[in-house]
Amino acid sequence: MFNTxxxxxxxxxxxxxxxxxxxxxxxxxxxxxxxxxxxxxxxLIWQNMNAVDVAFTEAAVxxxxxxxxxxxxxLHTERLTKIGSRVNWGALLVVxxxxxxxxxxxxxxxxxxxxxxxxxxxxxxQQLGQRVGKIDHEGVHMPWQFNSMxxxxxxxxDEEHPWAEYFAEEYGTQLPAHEPAAERVHGHPLDDFMGHSxxxxxxxxxxxxxxxxxYETAVIFTAGMxxxxxxxxxxxxxx
Amino acid sequence: xxxxxxLRVITKLLxxxxxxxxxxxxxxGELGPGGGFQGGVILAAGFILYGIVFGKRDLHRVLPRRATxxxxxxxxxxxxxxxxxxxxxxxxxxxxxxLPAVDTGAAEALGMTLVEYGVGLTVCxxxxxxxDMISEEADA
Numbered sequence: 001m002f003n004t005x006x007x008x009x010x011x012x013x014x015x016x017x018x019x020x021x022x023x024x025x026x027x028x029x030x031x032x033x034x035x036x037x038x039x040x041x042x043x044l045i046w047q048n049m050n051a052v053d054v055a056f057t058e059a060a061v062x063x064x065x066x067x068x069x070x071x072x073x074x075l076h077t078e079r080l081t082k083i084g085s086r087v088n089w090g091a092l093l094v095v096x097x098x099x100x101x102x103x104x105x106x107x108x109x110x111x112x113x114x115x116x117x118x119x120x121x122x123x124x125x126q127q128l129g130q131r132v133g134k135i136d137h138e139g140v141h142m143p144w145q146f147n148s149m150x151x152x153x154x155x156x157x158d159e160e161h162p163w164a165e166y167f168a169e170e171y172g173t174q175l176p177a178h179e180p181a182a183e184r185v186h187g188h189p190l191d192d193f194m195g196h197s198x199x200x201x202x203x204x205x206x207x208x209x210x211x212x213x214x215y216e217t218a219v220i221f222t223a224g225m226x227x228x229x230x231x232x233x234x235x236x237x238x239x
Numbered sequence: 240x241x242x243x244x245x246l247r248v249i250t251k252l253l254x255x256x257x258x259x260x261x262x263x264x265x266x267x268g269e270l271g272p273g274g275g276f277q278g279g280v281i282l283a284a285g286f287i288l289y290g291i292v293f294g295k296r297d298l299h300r301v302l303p304r305r306a307t308x309x310x311x312x313x314x315x316x317x318x319x320x321x322x323x324x325x326x327x328x329x330x331x332x333x334x335x336x337x338l339p340a341v342d343t344g345a346a347e348a349l350g351m352t353l354v355e356y357g358v359g360l361t362v363c364x365x366x367x368x369x370x371d372m373i374s375e376e377a378d379a
Contacts, residue, residue: 052272056264060280065366068287072373196348197269205274206351210333213354214318217361221315224365228308231372 007048015041026081032070039063053201241293250292257285265359269351275358282359283366290370304371307364314361321353 018041022034039062046055110117197203205213241247265278290298322333330337335350 053274053277056273056277057280060277060284064284065280065287065370068284068291068370069373072370075374196344197351199269199271199274201272202268202274202351202355203347206269206354207335207347210322210335210354213358214315214322214333217315217318217358220365221311221361224311224361224368225308227369227372232304 004048008045011041011045011048015045026083028074028077028079028081029071032067032074035070036063036067039066053199246292250288254285254289257281257288261285261359261363265355266352268355269348275355276362278355279359279362280366282363283370286363286367287370290367290374295371295374298371302367304368307367307371310364311361311368314357314359314364317357317360318354319357321350321357325350 015038018034018038022031022038025031025034039058043055043059043063046052046058197207261278261280261282261284263278264273264281265275268274268278286298286302289301321335325334325337326332328337328339333350333354335347336343338346338349340346340349
């Protein structure tokens with residue numbers, strides 16, 4: 001625990017130092033390199049918080065691709081920032097107000113690792129509990145957790161079960177109330193798809209939020225095609 | 240940068256590893272950390288590194304612009320096509336449970352894998368296109 005805290009504090013200190021350096025440094029090439037270092041440090045922090053997928057994305061996109069794209073942009077501009085840019089008081093006011101609102105918002109958030117936080121008291125428990133294919137503390141499998149969602153697999157509220165109360169509240173003693181037809185037809189498996197998809201993040205993104213991810217892919221496609229339509233034609237005309 | 244021996248050798252050693260890692264991350268998204276997006280970015284980074292060191296002419300010989308354009312469209316089509324396949328098999332759009340597999344869990348995993356392939360392909364090709372377009376005028 002103390003070791004994790006120590007690593008966290010030193011990483012966060014480095015992040016603050018690098019962030020200030022990115023703003024202060026005059027050479028834009030150095031600023032780009034520093035922002036790459038910033039992303040790499042953030043990736044380490046995510047990793048330290050066990051958010052492996054986020055760390056992966058931060059390292060690949062933030063430290064890798066963004067740096068290359070910023071360097072490509074640098075070729076079209078000057079190497080140094082302008083000297084003597086004075087403080088823009090209007091912008092400072094907006095930033096300070098927005099920042100204080102954001103900090104005010106975080107006051108409502110539960111403490112890190114607080115066991116009574118809402119995220120630890122709901123359906124997410126089963127997904128993030130990573131109990132897939134494991135046995136609980138009494139040495140018995142929890143069949144309804146990774147079997148098909150059928151009537152007999154839902155625990156009865158009278159049963160002594162850690163999540164029985166939650167289940168009764170959420171689903172009643174019958175099948176899940178949401179999309180009852182679909183549940184009956186396919187017998188949707190619960191949460192990790194019978195252990196076929198242990199990575200919760202992917203099953204959330206690709207299955208539960210499949211529509212969102214499809215449109216996100218379409219957005220990326222549109223961005224690429226817009227770039228092709230805008231820039232490629234121009235360069236060919238010029239040539 | 241083609242004339243620098245160290246860069247050239249290191250790049251030639253590094254690029255295959257990056258491509259294999261990218262492919263692994265795309266295909267194992269539902270089992271471990273990562274997925275289509277991250278894997279696609281790693282794949283693209285491999286190609287971009289090749290393009291930076293050996294020049295864009297060599298990159299275009301390996302991966303023509305026509306291929307990246309088609310890849311971006313094909314990725315979205317794989318994603319939407321998976322959804323359509325579910326409809327054709329009697330389910331709803333992107334309802335992977337109806338896909339042919341031993342059980343619904345495996346069917347969901349199959350659907351997710353296909354969808355991740357689509358995402359990976361689109362992300363990889365679009366990233367390469369962005370690099371290609373942004374570094375356009377520097378070469379000319």
